[in-house]
Amino acid sequence: MHGHHHHHDLLADRSTASQRVTIIGALVNLLLSGIKLVVGWIAGSAALVADGIHSLSDLASDALVWFAAKHAGEAPDEEHPYGHGRFETAATLGLGILLGIVALGILWDAVLRAASGEHSVPGILAIYAAAVSILAKEALYWYTIIIARRVNSEMLRANAWHHRSDAISSVVVLIGIAGAMAGWPYLDSLAAVIVGVMVAKIGWDLGWAAVQELVDAALDPEEVQKAHDTIVAVDGVRSVHMLRTRRHGHQAAADVHVQVDPSLSVSEGHMISQTVEDELKAAIDVINDVTVHIDPEDDEEAPTCRGLPLRREAIRQLQEAWPPLPQGHRLILHYLGGRIDVELILPLAAFEDEETTSGFQQKLQQGLDTLPSFGRLSVLYAN
Numbered sequence: 001m002h003g004h005h006h007h008h009d010l011l012a013d014r015s016t017a018s019q020r021v022t023i024i025g026a027l028v029n030l031l032l033s034g035i036k037l038v039v040g041w042i043a044g045s046a047a048l049v050a051d052g053i054h055s056l057s058d059l060a061s062d063a064l065v066w067f068a069a070k071h072a073g074e075a076p077d078e079e080h081p082y083g084h085g086r087f088e089t090a091a092t093l094g095l096g097i098l099l100g101i102v103a104l105g106i107l108w109d110a111v112l113r114a115a116s117g118e119h120s121v122p123g124i125l126a127i128y129a130a131a132v133s134i135l136a137k138e139a140l141y142w143y144t145i146i147i148a149r150r151v152n153s154e155m156l157r158a159n160a161w162h163h164r165s166d167a168i169s170s171v172v173v174l175i176g177i178a179g180a181m182a183g184w185p186y187l188d189s190l191a192a193v194i195v196g197v198m199v200a201k202i203g204w205d206l207g208w209a210a211v212q213e214l215v216d217a218a219l220d221p222e223e224v225q226k227a228h229d230t231i232v233a234v235d236g237v238r239s240v241h242m243l244r245t246r247r248h249g250h251q252a253a254a255d256v257h258v259q260v261d262p263s264l265s266v267s268e269g270h271m272i273s274q275t276v277e278d279e280l281k282a283a284i285d286v287i288n289d290v291t292v293h294i295d296p297e298d299d300e301e302a303p304t305c306r307g308l309p310l311r312r313e314a315i316r317q318l319q320e321a322w323p324p325l326p327q328g329h330r331l332i333l334h335y336l337g338g339r340i341d342v343e344l345i346l347p348l349a350a351f352e353d354e355e356t357t358s359g360f361q362q363k364l365q366q367g368l369d370t371l372p373s374f375g376r377l378s379v380l381y382a383n
Helices: 002-043 046-072 085-116 124-151 154-181 186-214 221-232 266-283 311-321 354-369
Strands: 239-248 251-259 287-295 330-336 339-347 374-382
Touching: 002 046, 002 124, 002 154, 046 085, 046 124, 046 154, 046 186, 085 154, 085 186, 124 154, 154 186, 186 239, 221 239, 221 251, 221 266, 251 266, 266 287, 311 330, 311 354, 311 374, 354 374
Parallel strands: 251 287, 339 374
Antiparallel strands: 239 251, 330 339
């Protein structure tokens, strides 16, 4: 249980770090968007108002991210045995759609303004508001990206980029306002259009990434190749038959079929699958869930063994077809190529001489030949 507990601590730790950064970001955003909306309205700058909306869109994203961080960080429970990673994805999709709608509103407003030809020249206050916004947002960007790298959260990384893009949009606004004051009044509307497009782009990126996760997109080809090479390198793996990967939230699962020597013991096969699992998780960070299927032969080529009798029934058939076997014998069944090959281990004490033994073995083989489910027989004598 210890490992599982540790994993949960990590998730909980991620989630508190994400929440702290997000709350600070949200407070600063709230303050800034308030200032920009009010000043933009008083000073008559469409671009500054658009920028205030941009910050608000950021705030909405923060609220969603915070909600998602809370839920995605929860340990798996009975209703969500695979964890809560999809909460994050669903929230991201919703936000993407919301931002798309907001962006259309900003563009529509700018188009109407341009069509009517009324451009008011913004007041000096608008310049100060834009400058404060640039500094504050750039500072937030650095603060968030450092934590994002530390806890390796895609969500926080996205959030940091919202802050950075907000800073860039404030630069555009600053230029637009300055231009309008210098005598090119349409520059302010142009700046508003550019900010609107930026909001739309954020919405699109978020929505697209979320859709990729919801449709169980695979990992990137390079990562899949790396996974493949990692598996093939494990001692005992002859080939990799199938390797499927899929994302869920910021993590991924892998499902792999490996071919091994058909005569291996069950425990060695298990050991190989355990090693494949550990190596994969070590090689590729995002993979946190690995299912390994051990194939003793090429399932595509070989006839299927489905429908062959299992041990109890197989032994019943053998006992009917064979003379009685000495006490202390062991039977090993190999289900290969659509047949059951039988390995019979007899006690050394039952060995009389070469001739009797080969006669006995012939009888066994003849008996085996009458049974359609069975293939080859090998008889060993051992202490």
